[in-house]
Structures are given as structure tokens and as C-alpha cells.
Amino acid sequence: MTTLRLAIVGAGPAGIYAADILLRTERNFDVSIDLFEKLPAPYGLVRYGVAPDHPRIKGVVNALRDVLDRGDIRIFGNVTYGEDITLDDLKKHYNAVIFSTGAIRDAALDIPGIDAKGSFGAADFVSWYDGHPDVPRTWTIEGEHVGMIGNGNVALDAARILAKHADDLLPTEIPQNVYDVLKASPVTDVHVFGRRGPAQVKFTPLELRELGDMNDVDVVVYDEDFDYDEASREAIATNKQVKVIDRVLQKWRERPSANGTGGEASRRLHLHFWAKPVEVKTDDDGNVTALVYERTTSDGAGGVVGTGEVREQKLSQLYRAVGYFGSALPGLPFDERHGVIPNHEGQVLAEDSNDIVPGVYATGWIKRGPVGLIGHTKSDAMETVTHLVNDQSSWWQPEDPSAEAIPALLESRGVEWTDLDGWHRLDEHEVALGEPQGRARVKVVPRDEMVKISRGE
Numbered sequence: 001m002t003t004l005r006l007a008i009v010g011a012g013p014a015g016i017y018a019a020d021i022l023l024r025t026e027r028n029f030d031v032s033i034d035l036f037e038k039l040p041a042p043y044g045l046v047r048y049g050v051a052p053d054h055p056r057i058k059g060v061v062n063a064l065r066d067v068l069d070r071g072d073i074r075i076f077g078n079v080t081y082g083e084d085i086t087l088d089d090l091k092k093h094y095n096a097v098i099f100s101t102g103a104i105r106d107a108a109l110d111i112p113g114i115d116a117k118g119s120f121g122a123a124d125f126v127s128w129y130d131g132h133p134d135v136p137r138t139w140t141i142e143g144e145h146v147g148m149i150g151n152g153n154v155a156l157d158a159a160r161i162l163a164k165h166a167d168d169l170l171p172t173e174i175p176q177n178v179y180d181v182l183k184a185s186p187v188t189d190v191h192v193f194g195r196r197g198p199a200q201v202k203f204t205p206l207e208l209r210e211l212g213d214m215n216d217v218d219v220v221v222y223d224e225d226f227d228y229d230e231a232s233r234e235a236i237a238t239n240k241q242v243k244v245i246d247r248v249l250q251k252w253r254e255r256p257s258a259n260g261t262g263g264e265a266s267r268r269l270h271l272h273f274w275a276k277p278v279e280v281k282t283d284d285d286g287n288v289t290a291l292v293y294e295r296t297t298s299d300g301a302g303g304v305v306g307t308g309e310v311r312e313q314k315l316s317q318l319y320r321a322v323g324y325f326g327s328a329l330p331g332l333p334f335d336e337r338h339g340v341i342p343n344h345e346g347q348v349l350a351e352d353s354n355d356i357v358p359g360v361y362a363t364g365w366i367k368r369g370p371v372g373l374i375g376h377t378k379s380d381a382m383e384t385v386t387h388l389v390n391d392q393s394s395w396w397q398p399e400d401p402s403a404e405a406i407p408a409l410l411e412s413r414g415v416e417w418t419d420l421d422g423w424h425r426l427d428e429h430e431v432a433l434g435e436p437q438g439r440a441r442v443k444v445v446p447r448d449e450m451v452k453i454s455r456g457e
């Protein structure tokens with residue numbers, strides 16, 4: 001029977017689900033899968049994006065681990081595609097490759113002053129508080145008032161972490177250095193700015209409701225934002241999710257903290273709707289001092305138009321959570337506008353001709369952009385794998401498909417790769433670190449330490 005030697009690049013949920021689906025698909029060939037991951041730990045944004053105070057969602061890891069533990073997928077961790085291994089290498093040793101490299105960068109926000117000192121992308125902040133090994137470990141939170149641009153779930157995650165008292169995060173897996181910085185945080189007010197109205201937000205009801213349950217943090221909503229137009233009323237009447245969001249917000253309008261006039265908590269999280277960012281103001285040293293924003297109003301079709309009324313909120317720091325953005329991979333076409341690998345249902349397309357590139361596939365956020373939940377990467381993987389299976393006649397014919405070729409290649413390049421046993425060692429080490437403190441785990445952050453523990457050195 002023919003054997004499909006498949007490389008998958010990126011061990012986030014998309015890559016792991018693709019491997020799982022392929023192995024369970026009815027087919028007339030054998031499968032042998034090698035999963036390459038640039039970090040010494042798998043699970044992508046489930047480990048390095050999902051908020052530490054969302055342990056239930058972090059629990060998805062259990063299902064992903066079950067896939068890896070089946071024993072028929074080899075993992076090569078700490079191996080970066082484009083540096084340690086190239087497309088030519090993959091062509092030499094595999095019949096096909098699926099790229100599932102996700103997205104880790106912030107999308108740009110083009111307004112004057114956005115590069116000021118104290119202006120950050122939420123993706124960088126998330127990577128820091130989730131202990132990503134490739135970002136600086138230091139972070140400074142300054143001033144009492146900080147801002148967050150965006151009305152998606154990442155904006156709510158990051159705003160919640162900024163607003164919460166550090167001790168309420170202590171039972172989670174946040175690294176010690178993150179706890180220390182949050183514990184020293186002088187923040188009293190977090191301002192979240194959405195450029196559209198409450199009926200057009202991108203965040204979901206569960207994540208919104210959670211804000212209202214924070215200990216010693218009042219949520220502040222403003223009456224002026226609820227003068228709904230016909231389009232908003234229609235959205236509330238017809239969309240269940242929008243209806244629930246509206247119900248939650250209406251309840252908060254009745255709280256003493258509404259309109260910023262009452263409330264007893266020592267911290268506040270303000271939700272400002274109809275607020276389009278215009279400019280970041282700075283002092284003479286280039287530090288953020290305020291966000292200038294324009295009040296907007298509905299255009300009647302779900303969009304907004306400016307009203308001309310410009311306001312200013314004094315801030316010491318500004319974060320922007322306006323979406324993530326994928327990164328180009330060496331040797332592959334890239335759609336600079338959308339931050340994805342151009343593809344047709346996962347079959348990668350050449351940049352100029354739009355022709356299918358044989359043997360090369362994409363799935364997850366690098367395929368369809370940085371939107372959607374972990375579960376969506378499953379249906380994504382299904383689509384990509386279906387094409388891979390049907391494209392058998394156009395697979396590459398590798399020169400050396402032997403299993404030993406890859407470890408030998410990495411060895412010859414001095415790459416300190418980690419494997420599944422190594423991941424188990426690191427996993428157990430982190431869980432053991434957490435045990436004395438009654439915490440689920442304490443993450444090991446420095447990459448060299450992760451590698452040493454994984455490799456049992």
C-alpha cells in the first residue's frame with residue numbers, strides 16, 4: 001500500500017486536528033505524519049493566547065494531547081520552518097505539507113501617535129501574560145487610566161487582565177513575573193473603546209458577562225450609548241447573541257456604577273461605544289497622554305459615520321486589540337492584504353497565477369485569517385484534508401522518505417529539537433511546580449530552560 005509521508009508545520013489546534021482527521025479518514029493509503037513546531041511546547045494559542053483565567057477552555061489541551069498521545073504522530077518541537085527546515089527539505093522527504101502556522105502579531109492601526117511610548121498591541125501583551133518564550137519577559141504597567149481599542153474577545157480578555165486584582169489571578173497558570181507586575185499595577189480605570197455600537201460588537205455574551213463578575217471592579221456603561229437606531233433594534237430582535245449582549249448591558253445600566261457616577265469598587269472597567277480612535281496624544285518625551293476619538297453614529301446598515309464630535313480621554317497607556325495578523329513564510333506565497341497564505345479551500349495558490357501549488361496546503365488561521373474559535377479549526381482541517389486525500393496524483397515524489405532522514409538532517413544542522421516524550425517531561429515539570437501552591441501548573445517561560453527540561457539535560 002502507498003504511504004503518504006506528510007509534514008505538518010505548526011502544532012496549534014489546526015495542525016493537530018488536521019493530523020487527527022487524516023488519521024481517522026477512510027483512505028486507500030497508509031499515513032505517516034511529522035509535526036514541526038517552532039516552540040518547545042505544542043498547542044499554539046491555546047497555550048499562548050487563551051486567557052489564564054479561562055481554565056475550562058485551556059482544558060481543550062486534554063483533547064489535543066489525546067491526539068498526540070495516540071503514538072502515530074512524531075513531533076519535532078523547537079524547529080522553525082524557514083530557519084531550521086525549508087520547503088526544499090520538505091519536498092525531499094515528504095509527499096505533501098500542511099501549513100498551520102496561525103497568527104501571533106497585532107494587526108496595524110493607522111492613526112497618528114500609535115507608535116508612542118506606552119502604546120502597545122494587545123497580542124504582545126497577551127504573549128507576555130501567557131508566558132510566550134519569544135517575547136520580552138518584562139512589562140511595565142503605568143498610570144491609573146489605561147485604554148483598550150477594540151470590541152472583540154481579545155479586547156475583553158486583555159482589558160479584564162488589566163482590571164482584575166492580581167491575587168484573583170494567582171490560582172491560574174500565570175507565570176510568577178506576570179503576577180508580580182500585575183500585583184504592582186497602579187491601574188484604577190480601564191477604558192474600552194468600540195468604534196460601533198453595542199449591537200455591533202464582536203465579543204460574545206459569555207465573555208461580556210464575565211466582566212460583571214470581577215471582584216472589586218465595577219463595569220461602567222453610559223446611557224448616551226444606548227440610543228438605538230432601527231438597524232440596532234433589528235439586530236437585537238433577530239440575533240440571539242446580540243439580544244443576550246444587550247440584556248447584559250441593560251442590566252449594567254441599572255447598576256450604581258452606570259455613567260461613572262456611583263459604584264464602590266476600587267477599580268472600574270468602562271465600556272465606551274460609538275468611539276472611533278483618531279489620534280494618540282503624547283507629551284514632549286513621546287509618552288502616551290490621551291486618546292482622541294470621534295463619536296460615531298449608525299449609518300443604518302451596521303456601519304458608522306463620524307458625527308464630528310471629538311473627545312479626549314486622558315490615559316497613561318494605550319492597548320489596541322484590533323485583530324491579529326499572519327506572517328509570511330519563506331518560499332510560500334502570501335496575501336499581504338489579509339495576512340494569509342492564498343488558498344482555495346486549503347489548497348495553496350500561486351501568488352501571481354492563482355494556480356494550485358501541488359503538495360502544499362494550509363489550514364487554521366493562516367488559511368482563513370485570524371477569526372474564529374478553536375472548534376472552527378476542526379471544520380477547517382476537514383476541508384483541507386479532503387483536498388489532500390483527493391489530490392493523490394499530484395503529491396510530491398520525495399527523494400528520501402525514510403523516517404530516519406529528518407532526525408539526521410536536524411542533527412547535522414545542530415538543531416536541538418524536542419519530541420513527544422520531551423513535551424511530557426516539560427508538562428509534568430510545570431504541573432509539579434504548581435502543586436505546592438495548589439495551582440494547575442506554573443509555566444516555564446525561557447526557551448532554553450524549556451528545551452533543557454524537555455531534552456532531560
Ligand SMILES: Cc1cc2nc3c(=O)[nH]c(=O)nc-3n(C[C@H](O)[C@H](O)[C@H](O)COP(=O)(O)OP(=O)(O)OC[C@H]3O[C@@H](n4cnc5c(N)ncnc54)[C@H](O)[C@@H]3O)c2cc1C
Pocket residue numbers: 009010011012013014015036037038039042043044045046049050051054057079080081082100101102103104126154157324329363364365366371372373374375377
Ligand atoms: C488572545 C486569544 C485568546 C483566544 N481565546 C480563545 C478562547 O478562549 N476560546 C476559543 O475557542 N478560541 C480562542 N481563541 C482563538 C483560538 O486561539 C484560535 O482559533 C486557534 O488557536 C487558531 O489555531 P491555529 O492552529 O490556526 O493557530 P495557532 O493556535 O496560532 O497555532 C499555530 C502554531 O504554529 C506555530 N508556528 C508558527 N510559525 C511557525 C514556523 N515558522 N515553524 C514552525 N511552527 C510555527 C506556532 O508556534 C503555533 O504553535 C483565542 C485567540 C486569541 C488570539
Ligand SMILES: NC(=O)c1ccc[n+]([C@@H]2O[C@H](COP(=O)([O-])OP(=O)(O)OC[C@H]3O[C@@H](n4cnc5c(N)ncnc54)[C@H](OP(=O)(O)O)[C@@H]3O)[C@@H](O)[C@H]2O)c1
Pocket residue numbers: 109110149150151152153154155157194195196200201202203207276277321322323324370371372373
Ligand atoms: N474567549 C473567547 O472565546 C475568545 C477570546 C479571544 C479571542 N477569541 C476569538 O479570536 C478571534 C480574534 O479575536 P479579536 O478580538 O482579535 O478579533 P475580532 O473579533 O475581529 O475583533 C476586532 C475588533 O477590533 C475592531 N477594530 C478593527 N479595526 C479597527 C480600527 N481601525 N479602529 C477601531 N476598531 C477596530 C473591530 O471593530 P469592527 O467590528 O467595527 O471592525 C472589532 O471590534 C475571534 O474570533 C474571537 O472570538 C475568542
